[in-house]
Amino acid sequence: xxxxxxxxxxxxxxxxxxxxxxxxxxxxQLEISPVVRLDPKSDPFGMDYEWLEPSxxxxxxxxxxxxxxxxxxxxxxxIASAAVxxxxxxxxxxxxxxxxxxxxxxxxxxxGLCHEAGPTGVELLANIRxxxxxxxxxxxxxxxxxxxxxxxxxxxxxxxITIASAIIHALKLPQ
Amino acid sequence: xxxxxxxxxxxxxxxxYCVRPSxxxxxxxxxxxxxxxxxxxxxxxxPGDRWTQVIREKNLTESVKRxxxxxxxxxxxxxxxxxxxFPKPPVVDPQTLSSWYSNWxxxxxxxxxxxxxxxxxxxxx
Numbered sequence: 001x002x003x004x005x006x007x008x009x010x011x012x013x014x015x016x017x018x019x020x021x022x023x024x025x026x027x028x029q030l031e032i033s034p035v036v037r038l039d040p041k042s043d044p045f046g047m048d049y050e051w052l053e054p055s056x057x058x059x060x061x062x063x064x065x066x067x068x069x070x071x072x073x074x075x076x077x078x079i080a081s082a083a084v085x086x087x088x089x090x091x092x093x094x095x096x097x098x099x100x101x102x103x104x105x106x107x108x109x110x111x112g113l114c115h116e117a118g119p120t121g122v123e124l125l126a127n128i129r130x131x132x133x134x135x136x137x138x139x140x141x142x143x144x145x146x147x148x149x150x151x152x153x154x155x156x157x158x159x160x161i162t163i164a165s166a167i168i169h170a171l172k173l174p175q
Numbered sequence: 176x177x178x179x180x181x182x183x184x185x186x187x188x189x190x191x192y193c194v195r196p197s198x199x200x201x202x203x204x205x206x207x208x209x210x211x212x213x214x215x216x217x218x219x220x221x222p223g224d225r226w227t228q229v230i231r232e233k234n235l236t237e238s239v240k241r242x243x244x245x246x247x248x249x250x251x252x253x254x255x256x257x258x259x260x261f262p263k264p265p266v267v268d269p270q271t272l273s274s275w276y277s278n279w280x281x282x283x284x285x286x287x288x289x290x291x292x293x294x295x296x297x298x299x300x
Binding site: 014 | 211237241273276
């Protein structure tokens with residue numbers, strides 16, 4: 001019989017007590033040393049640890065969507081679509097050759113956009129239903145990604161389809 | 176293998192808490208996890224020993240603080256750019272973080288760090 005099951009590293013009663021202390025705000029007073037970030041110039045291995053960071057120009061989706069949200073609602077989708085497609089095509093997002101990283105980042109950006117702006121959904125759904133199997137396959141892929149990456153219940157099924165169709169639609173539009 | 180497993184779990188954690196892809200947060204999380212494993216006198220560890228528990232509790236406390244600070248900073252970065260997925264920064268309590276760490280192979284690593292103890296062998300695992 002193993003003494004070391006893959007269980008908590010502390011016993012349950014200790015963890016419950018720590019949880020209570022945590023909720024009471026005891027941890028707020030705790031001081032910790034800041035995490036030192038390595039400077040690639042002084043790193044003996046010469047690693048560029050920032051390769052996954054989005055670059056600081058308009059390919060940063062958070063900035064891009066913030067800019068999109070400042071536009072009139074009737075223009076938002078067109079502007080966002082063109083920018084997303086441009087970024088997707090040029091691969092100028094750092095790590096853009098990594099489809100998974102790109103898709104996650106793109107998905108999160110759109111989730112944020114839709115969360116803030118409230119998509120109407122109707123038109124986008126109609127668009128996606130015009131196309132058939134190819135689009136369906138791609139939507140299924142994106143929906144799977146959402147379900148793997150977001151907490152359960154973040155969005156309804158219809159919202160997920162709306163978001164997925166918005167991404168597809170964005171990538172299909174000409175510049 | 177353990178390192179790859181931990182990297183995968185860190186990625187899952189970041190996704191569950193909607194942290195944007197960032198080596199900065201990964202680094203914070205990795206350091207926090209390393210901190211939970213940090214034992215100045217690892218070869219004296221004995222399972223169930225009071226001293227072992229005290230060290231683990233102290234390290235987990237600091238680890239919770241580090242992770243929550245990282246989550247808060249990430250949320251602030253979102254907010255400054257006018258985009259938030261959550262109205263408030265997500266928070267991880269000690270029990271939840273401990274549960275995450277359990278799946279990251281921490282108990283096994285703690286065991287491995289304490290194998291110098293004559294009374295604690297592979298047959299205990």
